[in-house]
Amino acid sequence: MQLTLWTYEGPPHIGAMRVATAMRGLHYVLHAPQGDTYADLLFTMIERRDARPPVTYTTFQARDLGADTAAIFQNAVSEAYARFQPEAMIVGASCTAELIQDDPGGLARALDLPIPVIPLELPAYQKKENWGASETFYRLVRALAGPKAEPAPRAGRRPLCNILGPTALGFRHRDDLVEIEKLLGALGIDVNVVAPRGASPADLGRLSAADFNVVLYPEIARAAAQHLQKTFGQPLVETVPIGVGATIRFVEEVAALANVDPAPVLAGAPSRLPWYSRSVDSTYLTGKRVFIFGDATHALAIARVAAAELGFKVVGLGTYTREFAREVRAEAALHGIEATITDDYLDVEAAIQAAQAELVLGTQMERHIAKRLGVPCAVISAPIHVQDFPARHSPQMGFEGANVLFDTLVHPLMMGLEEHLLGMFREDAEFHDGAAPSHLTRHGTAPSVPEAPEPAAPVIDTPPQTSAPDDAPAAWEASAEKELKKIPFFVRGKARANTERFARERALSRITVETLYDAKAHFGR
Amino acid sequence: MNAHAPIPTADAGCGVTIRQERGQRAVFCGLTGIVWLHRKIQDAFFLVVGSRTCAHLIQSAAGVMIFAEPRFATAIIDERDLAGLADMNEELDRVTRRLIERRPDIRLLFLVGSCPSEVIKLDLPRAAQRLSQSLSPDVRVLSYSGSGIETTFTQGEDACLAALVPELPRTEAEAVPSLLVVGALADVVEDQFARLFAEMGLEHVDFLPARRAGAMPAVGPNTRILLAQPFLADTARALEARGATRLPAPFPLGAEGTTAWLRAAADAFGVDPRRFAEATAPGLRRAERALGPYRALLGGRRVFFFPDSQLELPLARFLSREMGATLIEVGTPYLHRGHMAPELALLPAGTEVVEGQSLDAQMDRCRAARPDLTVCGLGLANPLEAEGLATKWSIELLFTPIQGYDQAGDLAELFARPLVRRTRLEV
Numbered sequence: 001m002q003l004t005l006w007t008y009e010g011p012p013h014i015g016a017m018r019v020a021t022a023m024r025g026l027h028y029v030l031h032a033p034q035g036d037t038y039a040d041l042l043f044t045m046i047e048r049r050d051a052r053p054p055v056t057y058t059t060f061q062a063r064d065l066g067a068d069t070a071a072i073f074q075n076a077v078s079e080a081y082a083r084f085q086p087e088a089m090i091v092g093a094s095c096t097a098e099l100i101q102d103d104p105g106g107l108a109r110a111l112d113l114p115i116p117v118i119p120l121e122l123p124a125y126q127k128k129e130n131w132g133a134s135e136t137f138y139r140l141v142r143a144l145a146g147p148k149a150e151p152a153p154r155a156g157r158r159p160l161c162n163i164l165g166p167t168a169l170g171f172r173h174r175d176d177l178v179e180i181e182k183l184l185g186a187l188g189i190d191v192n193v194v195a196p197r198g199a200s201p202a203d204l205g206r207l208s209a210a211d212f213n214v215v216l217y218p219e220i221a222r223a224a225a226q227h228l229q230k231t232f233g234q235p236l237v238e239t240v241p242i243g244v245g246a247t248i249r250f251v252e253e254v255a256a257l258a259n260v261d262p263a264p265v266l267a268g269a270p271s272r273l274p275w276y277s278r279s280v281d282s283t284y285l286t287g288k289r290v291f292i293f294g295d296a297t298h299a300l301a302i303a304r305v306a307a308a309e310l311g312f313k314v315v316g317l318g319t320y321t322r323e324f325a326r327e328v329r330a331e332a333a334l335h336g337i338e339a340t341i342t343d344d345y346l347d348v349e350a351a352i353q354a355a356q357a358e359l360v361l362g363t364q365m366e367r368h369i370a371k372r373l374g375v376p377c378a379v380i381s382a383p384i385h386v387q388d389f390p391a392r393h394s395p396q397m398g399f400e401g402a403n404v405l406f407d408t409l410v411h412p413l414m415m416g417l418e419e420h421l422l423g424m425f426r427e428d429a430e431f432h433d434g435a436a437p438s439h440l441t442r443h444g445t446a447p448s449v450p451e452a453p454e455p456a457a458p459v460i461d462t463p464p465q466t467s468a469p470d471d472a473p474a475a476w477e478a479s480a481e482k483e484l485k486k487i488p489f490f491v492r493g494k495a496r497a498n499t500e501r502f503a504r505e506r507a508l509s510r511i512t513v514e515t516l517y518d519a520k521a522h523f524g525r
Numbered sequence: 526m527n528a529h530a531p532i533p534t535a536d537a538g539c540g541v542t543i544r545q546e547r548g549q550r551a552v553f554c555g556l557t558g559i560v561w562l563h564r565k566i567q568d569a570f571f572l573v574v575g576s577r578t579c580a581h582l583i584q585s586a587a588g589v590m591i592f593a594e595p596r597f598a599t600a601i602i603d604e605r606d607l608a609g610l611a612d613m614n615e616e617l618d619r620v621t622r623r624l625i626e627r628r629p630d631i632r633l634l635f636l637v638g639s640c641p642s643e644v645i646k647l648d649l650p651r652a653a654q655r656l657s658q659s660l661s662p663d664v665r666v667l668s669y670s671g672s673g674i675e676t677t678f679t680q681g682e683d684a685c686l687a688a689l690v691p692e693l694p695r696t697e698a699e700a701v702p703s704l705l706v707v708g709a710l711a712d713v714v715e716d717q718f719a720r721l722f723a724e725m726g727l728e729h730v731d732f733l734p735a736r737r738a739g740a741m742p743a744v745g746p747n748t749r750i751l752l753a754q755p756f757l758a759d760t761a762r763a764l765e766a767r768g769a770t771r772l773p774a775p776f777p778l779g780a781e782g783t784t785a786w787l788r789a790a791a792d793a794f795g796v797d798p799r800r801f802a803e804a805t806a807p808g809l810r811r812a813e814r815a816l817g818p819y820r821a822l823l824g825g826r827r828v829f830f831f832p833d834s835q836l837e838l839p840l841a842r843f844l845s846r847e848m849g850a851t852l853i854e855v856g857t858p859y860l861h862r863g864h865m866a867p868e869l870a871l872l873p874a875g876t877e878v879v880e881g882q883s884l885d886a887q888m889d890r891c892r893a894a895r896p897d898l899t900v901c902g903l904g905l906a907n908p909l910e911a912e913g914l915a916t917k918w919s920i921e922l923l924f925t926p927i928q929g930y931d932q933a934g935d936l937a938e939l940f941a942r943p944l945v946r947r948t949r950l951e952v
Contacts (some may be wrong), residue, residue: 035673
């Protein structure tokens with residue numbers, strides 16, 4: 001048993017729902033107890049979908065347990081077929097139905113419906129949401145993608161590819177797709193099928209007509225793309241085009257596969273990120289300590305953007321996607337750190353604190369952790385809440401995605417000029433520690449006055465302790481305490497901790513102004 | 526979908542048609558009750574023994590609350606646990622001890638059963654007994670089921686309170702008669718009711734659940750119970766088994782409902798009618814004033830209720846009698862004929878009450894009727910809005926204080942807001 005308060009991923013049948021909801025003409029019959037329909041509201045509320053997900057639940061109750069849950073399931077399948085007339089169906093069990101051991105695949109087969117009915121085995125007590133999405137998509141592709149279409153001769157036609165991976169409830173999948181289609185169009189490549197998002201079962205039947213596959217989200221589409229590679233010899237591009245560098249690599253790889261010239265697409269300055277990042281205002285971003293956590297796709301891609309395109313120092317990198325632990329560990333090693341592979345948010349919180357991050361890039365959970373720790377934060381990966389399904393166009397991928405990333409990753413930090421001013425005028429009324437942000441000042445209230453700079457002398461001038469235990473904090477001299485106050489408040493806590501650590505390591509019993517600056521020199525970055 | 530049982534058409538004897546329906550149900554399970562119960566009992570912790578689905582459900586239902594050091598969590602059963610039952614009890618003990626070490630402020634721990642734990646027949650009552658012994662006297666451990674196979678949404682609270690009843694102190698047969706108000710109410714509402722009862726001269730009034738585990742009320746043959754919520758069938762039965770007597774009353778929603786509810790208590794304790802009128806007059810006056818503006822908005826509106834919380838009947842009664850709305854269909858997940866009799870008597874003749882659900886069929890009826898306002902869950906609300914129907918999402922009615930005189934206006938506003946919004950939007 002695992003004690004859990006928050007879970008990064010839902011159970012695997014949620015992954016199956018994400019695939020079913022992304023598609024058209026597909027219906028999912030889920031053998032599940034009453035109550036499991038809560039999952040609908042992830043789609044109707046968080047993603048704001050305007051229709052119910054194409055899912056029928058058996059919603060059995062205690063009085064149904066016994067012989068007739070199987071009959072209930074068969075009934076649900078027949079009624080769903082009659083009502084929705086789907087082109088194909090997927091059937092499976094949620095965690096509870098897995099325990100009662102009805103066989104959804106066999107029961108559905110016995111009904112002999114005139115459409116493909118694909119059974120899903122999603123072990124709810126071992127696997128999770130992303131695995132469920134990957135497995136479902138793989139099963140669908142396996143069942144529906146054949147046979148091999150006779151490819152038209154390449155001469156005299158434009159190259160053709162499939163885009164694989166975007167689902168329902170995916171972080172920015174809607175807008176990423178727009179950017180990727182735009183890039184492919186500019187390269188002169190046609191899109192054969194996008195799947196699962198927007199595809200019908202019949203569309204999956206046309207997958208083999210493409211020359212190659214583009215895998216946007218490996219944790220969802222790698223298995224299916226590898227199957228297509230094996231079965232139809234379709235090569236795949238798996239470079240995730242998040243960030244300028246990755247987008248350039250993506251364009252070059254796709255162009256090579258399609259035998260087209262990437263130069264026109266890469267010409268000029270397709271993204272504003274490189275210039276923005278070189279402009280002097282961004283200098284203060286240099287070496288900012290950043291902690292990155294999310295699904296593997298986004299954590300890996302954002303780590304590269306943070307280090308190579310914004311000049312941050314990556315002090316923490318991790319994922320909850322255990323399937324990709326090896327790749328995340330390798331990337332972390334490049335930054336000289338150890339990866340945080342966990343699905344326990346308390347571990348993540350401890351890692352963020354240990355890393356002394358100045359910026360956290362993560363999921364909805366890291367947003368809350370950062371808020372509690374008083375550290376700036378931006379969201380770069382699912383799980384996400386409703387505000388991260390924005391109305392405006394906000395891709396992560398491609399050159400426009402890079403623009404969005406620059407804004408998203410930099411805005412939580414103070415802009416350079418603002419930070420500089422804060423440092424210079426820290427004793428001024430507008431900038432003292434207790435001042436509320438100017439836009440929040442209420443009318444009619446007098447501006448709060450900074451405290452008198454002289455503290456009411458707390459117990460500081462104690463005589464040096466001769467028999468202090470090793471871990472007792474050294475005492476601050478009044479002058480050192482006063483000097484500490486001159487350090488901008490947003491780094492003061494760190495300065496205090498560093499100085500105390502410095503004093504402890506050297507067994508100093510008192511902290512003087514000298515100690516403060518010695519520590520600063522010692523820990524300075 | 527469940528096989529359709531032959532549907533008996535019953536008549537409650539007051540012109541209300543009650544029909545039963547079976548099929549796909551779009552409802553929450555009882556685990557959801559934890560989200561408001563843990564806020565009410567301030568030193569209790571709710572440990573769900575279930576699957577990742579259970580954890581995911583609570584997380585989805587609790588929204589941002591999950592990070593305010595909430596007092597609930599899930600012990601997720603994994604494959605190793607399913608291998609053997611004995612091992613699982615040890616695992617549960619280990620998880621519980623770890624939890625109590627981390628939260629030494631906890632005095633009452635509920636082990637909450639889920640569908641997976643019920644299906645594999647994990648004996649949570651026995652586990653609770655065992656843990657209670659080892660953690661005594663600091664922590665008491667109780668268990669109840671919030672599983673979807675046994676409970677729908679608010680029935681989770683019923684199961685929780687029913688689990689508390691055998692633990693309540695006993696009052697002697699010769700004790701002074703006391704009033705016990707049953708059902709978790711917002712603190713502000715509870716305080717208002719306590720003041721009203723005091724003004725009527727009732728001296729012994731308790732609330733179940735109490736705000737702290739150590740302060741739960743006593744019960745005995747001289748206890749009169751007044752249900753503040755309509756979904757407390759098992760709790761009432763357990764209290765009656767301990768000798769308490771239930772006072773039949775409509776539920777305290779709207780001015781009329783609140784007055785009738787208070788009067789049931791006043792009559793039982795022989796409060797002088799004049800004193801009752803004096804105590805209730807200011808509240809009644811304020812409620813009338815607050816409700817006035819909403820009558821024009823809600824009067825004549827055709828309302829359709831999907832089943833959700835069992836609050837549907839009292840809400841429908843409030844909307845029709847006090848606001849002048851017309852009821853198309855009133856769905857309820859479960860209908861307790863005894864507890865609901867005073868409500869049924871107040872519903873207008875011809876009201877269609879449907880107990881249970883067959884989702885697709887009910888949605889077809891709703892679309893065909895094109896109501897002015899549809900009360901439904903969050904899974905249905907946006908899809909129905911997209912079809913051009915105004916909706917009021919029902920969960921809010923559980924999280925918002927709506928009972929009593931001073932919340933009557935707020936209650937009407939909850940229904941009026943979606944309608945007002947539609948008149949404002951020009952795009």
